[in-house]
Amino acid sequence: MNLESILFFIFAGASIISSVMAISRRQPIFGVMYLLVLGLSVAGLFAVKKAFFLSLIQIIIYVGAVLVLFVFVIAMINLSKEELIFGKIRRSRFLFLIPVMLIFILILSVVISESGHNIQRFQFFTAKDVSLALYKDLLFHFEYLSVFLLSAIVITVFIGMRGKKQ
């Protein structure tokens, strides 16, 4: 095993463990902290394959922006301990078997489709290459994303204002 494989399996284990911990905590703030570990380990997984631009964007957007939003919302809602008790699982304990079965089927299909293809290698993923793909091939996505972000701002401000009036 070379260094790339070792780093991949370290980050993969960290991401799986932190995601399981993130969805199973009682207090929301600890879930957000484990989500931070998940974001950092996914950024590390990008960096293992030399996609440093994407790795930095992941850290800036996820760890920098989205998680701060979560922390602010948790601070605003400010639940007491009695209100958190309902967070216990009350449904059937075997409900998780449905996604587990689905994942085995999908992994099997990936294994079947993976065999017999040779892999074309791209050594470095720089900001220039990603940006050229974004502006040349995905120009429509880029344009609708701007409208999408604008509508998100309008919706968020509208919802916030309505709640304040009542």
Added chain:
Amino acid sequence: MVGAEITPFHFITLGLTLFFIGICGIILRRNIIFVFISLEVATNGIFLIFFGASLKVGYISQALVLVFMAIAAVEVAVGLALAIAIFRTSKTVNVDEVSQLKG
């Protein structure tokens, strides 16, 4: 599976695992904040799947990961605004108790 080289298969398998951990969280948790945290876990799995595809098809798939990051940020912003609005009107974050729209 534990080979000398990391292939797209590894990334796609890991991404699927994270995606279904997130789906489990969405099904099992009742707190609306945890529903959004699970949604983020699933979104990170989707990023890994598309990144694994980019090792095979090139840069266009990585640019799609950037597009999805922006969409995920929008989704979190609108979702958390809705969570605050729900908490203001019904004073709870339990998604089972928010059933005013039921006929």
